[in-house]
Amino acid sequence: MFLVIILSQSLNTNFQATHPTFAGSTSLIMLSVGIQYMWRMSHTSAPNQKRLAKRLGILILVTSCLGFITIIPFAGYQIRFELYFISWVIAAIGPIFMKKTLENFPTKFEHLTERYSLFTLLLFGESVIAVATSIHVHELHWASLFFFILIVLLFSFYILTYDLGLNRKLENTAGIGLITVHYMIFIGLAFIAAPTELYIGNELSSSCYLTITFVGLVCFFVGIIGMLFYYHKGNFNVRLTVIKATIFALLWSLVSCFVVINVLIEMIWTVVLLTVWLFLWWKNVLGSSTYE
Known part of the structure; x- marks a missing residue:
């Protein structure tokens, strides 16, 4: 919840100045979720649950790592922002390619x-x-x-x-x-x-x-x-x-x-x-x- 508060305060018109805070907050949140999925994978014996937790965990952890990388000034802001944006696009559309795995867990x-x-x-x-x-x-x-x-x-x-x-x-x-x-x-x-x-x-x-x-x-x-x-x-x-x-x-x-x-x-x-x-x-x- 504290990270969400920080995240909300990082949104303004000068996104370049707040990028480290914004990207850091979102990456920490994703890291937390990814760790939970990996913990679930290691504590379940059901093959379907293990497979789904592994795939979602890897996807979210990769997104988190890319977010952390964009905080490092290894290149211009435009390049780092594009990398950050692409990482979130991958996180958003990634589950589409897990359709068959997700069908084993129908939602309400x-x-x-x-x-x-x-x-x-x-x-x-x-x-x-x-x-x-x-x-x-x-x-x-x-x-x-x-x-x-x-x-x-x-x-x-x-x-x-x-x-x-x-x-x-x-x-x-x-x-x-x-x-x-x-x-x-x-x-x-x-x-x-x-x-x-x-x-x-x-x-x-x-x-x-x-x-x-x-x-x-x-x-x-x-x-x-x-x-x-x-x-x-x-x-x-x-x-x-x-x-x-x-x-x-x-x-x-x-x-x-x-x-x-x-x-x-x-x-x-x-x-x-x-x-x-x-x-x-x-x-x-x-x-x-x-x-x-």
Whole structure:
């Protein structure tokens, strides 16, 4: 817990200055987890448990060691940061290649989906807080209003998909797909929320703001579609859904090419397009399902 407190205090805009503290804290946490897995491996006689503990332990310990190495100034900060980032990408996607091993230990999928949905809701809450920090008592920026509407629409996409499209009663699944696609959702929300305050404070250009927002929307919907791809209820046509999503993305991009100099028109267009897609998503993808 103390390491987590240190970690939270290491997050600021000058990441290079706090890298030793941040990387050191995360590496110590991973080292602790890795040691626990190796201890479990040495104290169990079950072959499946031993194999899983060994693989996860090695993966986490390697990530921890790479994190510690990046603290040493053996090269420029950019190279060390890239190494640190790659180590965490490996830790994040590594369990995907252990699917067969993990299938021997099915998770309580309903509980797992609930935990990840709650964490996602926290991120939506943080996005709303980002809106609040961008609002000034004596001056209301129009971007704050449209950003709030955008967050509401994305929240509607997520909660409708979670409640009406996700099969939370699955058995014999390790839930790796759910965890992986949520990475994309988290990244998408971060990319959408982070630049808004900078744009309102005139620290970000219009083109850069729209580009980052578009990337965030793409990541978010890749995660949403991926969630249904792995754990959908009933019939789910992945190909048709991807085609429709691509069409909407092309429409957004086409209009953006002409109105990129006017962010207000672009935001109105984005909200209108997402509102239409939300209705079509509920009607066609979720089959007009309703709450019981």
